[in-house]
Amino acid sequence: MPSGEDPGLYWLAPHGPAVKQGGSGSSRRGGRETNFVEGAGAGGQGDGPKGITEPAAAWSLRRAALQEIAHLRNSVLRPGEDKLALFAEDVSVDTIHLACFANDDLAGCATAFATPTPDWWPGLAPRSTWQVKAVATWPWARRKGCGRALMSGIASEVASLGGDALWCNSRISAIPFYLSLGFGEVGEEFFIPGVGPHRRMFKRLGKKGAGTGT
Numbered sequence: 007m008p009s010g011e012d013p014g015l016y017w018l019a020p021h022g023p024a025v026k027q028g029g030s031g032s033s034r035r036g037g038r039e040t041n042f043v044e045g046a047g048a049g050g051q052g053d054g055p056k057g058i059t060e061p062a063a064a065w066s067l068r069r070a071a072l073q074e075i076a077h078l079r080n081s082v083l084r085p086g087e088d089k090l091a092l093f094a095e096d097v098s099v100d101t102i103h104l105a106c107f108a109n110d111d112l113a114g115c116a117t118a119f120a121t122p123t124p125d126w127w128p129g130l131a132p133r134s135t136w137q138v139k140a141v142a143t144w145p146w147a148r149r150k151g152c153g154r155a156l157m158s159g160i161a162s163e164v165a166s167l168g169g170d171a172l173w174c175n176s177r178i179s180a181i182p183f184y185l186s187l188g189f190g191e192v193g194e195e196f197f198i199p200g201v202g203p204h205r206r207m208f209k210r211l212g213k214k215g216a217g218t219g220t
């Protein structure tokens with residue numbers, strides 16, 4: 007984001023509309039402090055190709071129901087396949103499904119759920135470890151900060167729930183994305199049948215939890 011540009015700030019409303027906040031800082035939701043998530047985005051609508059030529063607007067984030075993000079997930083992560091990109095953890099009580107919008111148009115999604123700390127975790131084990139899964143943005147929304155905003159939102163939400171570390175099985179093509187957010191790579195490349203080669207990636211959250219590169 008160009009320096010000096012106000013990205014717009016939003017708070018996360020579970021299953022409700024994203025609410026734009028004026029200025030920076032934090033606000034209250036349900037009586038507790040809520041971390042803001044910021045990200046520069048662009049206009050666009052629907053899930054078709056968009057000419058995003060308008061000046062950057064803010065991405066807005068909110069919790070979403072699985073049904074809201076299922077089409078995007080399947081289209082991006084399982085294109086042309088009958089197999090659905092659905093996971094057992096999708097329906098766990100604590101699972102976070104986050105959606106990112108440009109105006110009212112769904113642009114991206116990400117899911118996270120608590121897991122035991124993986125035995126491959128390098129160094130001191132974190133207290134509470136969450137797996138990030140099914141991060142996807144529509145092609146029209148890419149390289150505009152949507153994925154970064156989603157991951158910042160996931161980090162904020164996880165931190166607010168006491169989590170202090172994130173990990174994922176990253177597709178090889180997505181490694182630069184996670185590296186740019188401060189994740190590290192660990193272990194050898196491995197193959198997930200029907201999907202392709204992956205690498206494990208991990209990140210400890212900073213004290214504030216949110217943000218990229220903490």
Ligand SMILES: CC(C)(COP(=O)(O)OP(=O)(O)OC[C@H]1O[C@@H](n2cnc3c(N)ncnc32)[C@H](O)[C@@H]1OP(=O)(O)O)[C@@H](O)C(=O)NCCC(=O)NCCS
Pocket residue numbers: 082083114140141142143144147148149150151152153154155174175176177179180182183184186
């Ligand atoms: C991976 C994905 C979610 C990234 O979403 P995005 O909205 O494009 O991400 P952002 O615009 O926030 O990118 C943040 C940074 O990540 C890095 N990055 C993202 N995509 C990249 C790519 N294709 N090549 C190199 N770096 C990349 C860049 O450093 C980028 O910052 P920059 O654009 O200022 O250089 C998106 O490309 C996607 O949905 N891919 C297909 C599905 C997928 O592979 N999901 C991950 C499963 S593990």
